[in-house]
Amino acid sequence: MSRLDLKIPAEQVPALEFAGLKAQQSALGDQIAARMNAVLRHGHYIMGPEIAELESALARHCGARHAIGVSSGTDALAAALMVLGVGPGDAVFVPSFTFPATAEAAQLIGAEPVFVDVDPHLFTLDPAHLQDRIDDVNLRGRLRPSIVLAVDLFGQPADYEAIARIADAHAMTVIADAAQSLGASLNGAAVGTLAPITATSFFPAKPLGCFGDGGALFTDDDQWAEDLRSIRAHGKGNDKYEIVRLGLNARLDSLQAAVLLAKLPALAGEIAARQRVADIYDAGLADLVATPRRRPGARSAWAQYSILVDGRDRVRDRLNAQDIPNAVYYPRPMHLQPAYARFGEGEGSLPVSERLCADILSLPMHGYMSERAAGHVVAAVRSALGA
């Protein structure tokens, strides 16, 4: 019998990778192949035994009562909004400085995104501005403030304590967009338990990634968990062809669950290694550029390490010339995107998000980076900045 061989020989792993996927596959390829082979043997490609096994492993990992595997982070967000009964007339408050899927999910289910600015140092939703925006919406009276969709940008949990206080005062529900933060924590509580419903993504480059699209939801609410399992399978009831609600085709594939089962045991160690890289970057760069601040009590998953630099394009050219991988997350705030501008108030309305989009620059970050490689990046950034 032929076998999957997923192990990348160490000598074929580039010295400097942006997200470390080849290095990870070199380390974990054998376990991943064994798990994938098991799926190929039993042939239950949809809702095979790997799904329930992964769901209980994920729930245990986070300390959440339920984990529900779904087809992507975007579908996880849409399903979370659907299970809460959100629709036309509802306002969903989202940060403007985020990946497009956050606002997209709100619009997909017929609600309206309301863009909120972010903290200039922590990059997550600014609670004071959230309060202002809720007051605006109430004053105009056209939409009902319903949901706060907070994003754990770059892997650091949002300020859930302050956000929950505001949401509670307005009878709103908080959804955590934890696409970048699985494995992070806030005051000792893991991501997955920081909001009533949490959505995450297993896109390959996220802290826990599969070999394609995938995602999951976390909740402690038994009814929501049951309904989310129905929503991901076309709104099924007690059997497959009893349809009790509008649903989606949003299941996680058995093969992707197999990949995740092989990678999950390594996640905590990988995040600890990312933290060491972040410490090296901090120590080597803090005198020259704005390095990412840490929220007190938070442990980031370090999906990205992002600095703020003046004259970013010139710095990028110099990094590219030295073969230092780098990326801009995100070049344009949501309220200035052509597809979303009609929900916003134009240029100048969310100044922090706008400035971050102009200056942000993400450096290589993953759990398989040597101290030497991190030191090399520091030296290259310093020389790119003319230091």
Ligand SMILES: *Cc1c(COP(=O)(O)O)cnc(C)c1O
């Ligand atoms: C990646 C990402 C998503 C979407 O996840 P997909 O699995 O790609 O659909 C949503 N929100 C944020 C903040 C993300 O980074």
